[in-house]
Amino acid sequence: MRKWEKKKIQKIARERMIRLFQLAEENAKTHPERARRYVELARKIGRRYNVPIPDEWKYRFCKRCNTFWIPGETVIVRLKPEPQPHVEYICLVCGARRRKPYLREKKNQTTAQ
Numbered sequence: 001m002r003k004w005e006k007k008k009i010q011k012i013a014r015e016r017m018i019r020l021f022q023l024a025e026e027n028a029k030t031h032p033e034r035a036r037r038y039v040e041l042a043r044k045i046g047r048r049y050n051v052p053i054p055d056e057w058k059y060r061f062c063k064r065c066n067t068f069w070i071p072g073e074t075v076i077v078r079l080k081p082e083p084q085p086h087v088e089y090i091c092l093v094c095g096a097r098r099r100k101p102y103l104r105e106k107k108n109q110t111t112a113q
């Protein structure tokens with residue numbers, strides 16, 4: 001496969017992933033099972049075409065059970081200062097924990113508690 005072809009395919013794959021995450025977000029409250037399928041599909045596309053999950057969606061779902069997270073309902077989001085400042089996500093569906101390094105320069109730092 002030529003380089004530009006690969007790039008083009010990856011760009012399309014990325015767009016499809018973003019669309020699937022948007023659909024998952026729209027359905028998370030009303031149709032959680034459907035939302036889970038969208039997350040699953042988006043991740044499958046990412047693996048198949050070697051496209052990383054877009055940053056804005058990276059911590060919006062559970063890697064273990066594919067639940068699209070709704071803060072306060074299906075996920076607990078906590079700021080932890082130790083050992084290094086990070087945000088901890090606890091999936092309320094399967095209990096999985098994820099950590100995201102906490103960056104001071106992020107503009108919405110005060111909204112996550």
Ligand SMILES: [Zn+2]
Pocket residue numbers: 062063064065066067091092093094095096
């Ligand atoms: Zn989970």
